[in-house]
Amino acid sequence: MKQTALAVLLSATAISSVLAQAKDFSGKWTVDADKTAAAAPKPESRYPTTEMQITMDAKTMTVVSKGPAGTRQTVYQLDGSPTAGATVSATGGRAGAGPETTAKWASDGALVITTKLYNGTGVMTYKREGTNLTLEYKSPGLPTPRVAIYKKVS
Numbered sequence: 001m002k003q004t005a006l007a008v009l010l011s012a013t014a015i016s017s018v019l020a021q022a023k024d025f026s027g028k029w030t031v032d033a034d035k036t037a038a039a040a041p042k043p044e045s046r047y048p049t050t051e052m053q054i055t056m057d058a059k060t061m062t063v064v065s066k067g068p069a070g071t072r073q074t075v076y077q078l079d080g081s082p083t084a085g086a087t088v089s090a091t092g093g094r095a096g097a098g099p100e101t102t103a104k105w106a107s108d109g110a111l112v113i114t115t116k117l118y119n120g121t122g123v124m125t126y127k128r129e130g131t132n133l134t135l136e137y138k139s140p141g142l143p144t145p146r147v148a149i150y151k152k153v154s
Helices: 002-022 033-039
Strands: 027-031 051-056 060-067 070-077 087-091 101-105 111-117 120-129 132-138 146-152
Touching: 033 146, 070 101
Parallel strands: none
Antiparallel strands: 027 051, 027 146, 051 060, 060 070, 070 087, 101 111, 111 120, 120 132, 132 146
16 A cells, blocks of 8 residues: 555656646757758748747746847746736837737646737747747638747757
């Protein structure tokens, strides 16, 4: 009986540790061009951000992203509450308050960010897959989802 209880406790601890790691996107990420091309064969289906620096704590996730449109910093609330104006700064593009967003954790460890757009709802999903971070963005204005796979550089 004690061995069974110990095995259950160790399994629960191991699962908890894996899930915690799956929910931690902190670090510097750069696009893995080969894996992204395999996942999104058409260039227009690739997410345009080439580099991201992500910091997280229990309440927020801050993403500084770089791409063809410039650099952008966005802060998301991780408690599921709506955040008006998540974008706090941008260079090479629009700056100022962005649309209302809501970030919620899915049961598989993915972070699903829903954004109210003028033409419907956009959904961005951040998900750890092994050592990679996959970003998928769906929007009413896009014929297919945009996808990028990132590798951690620090």
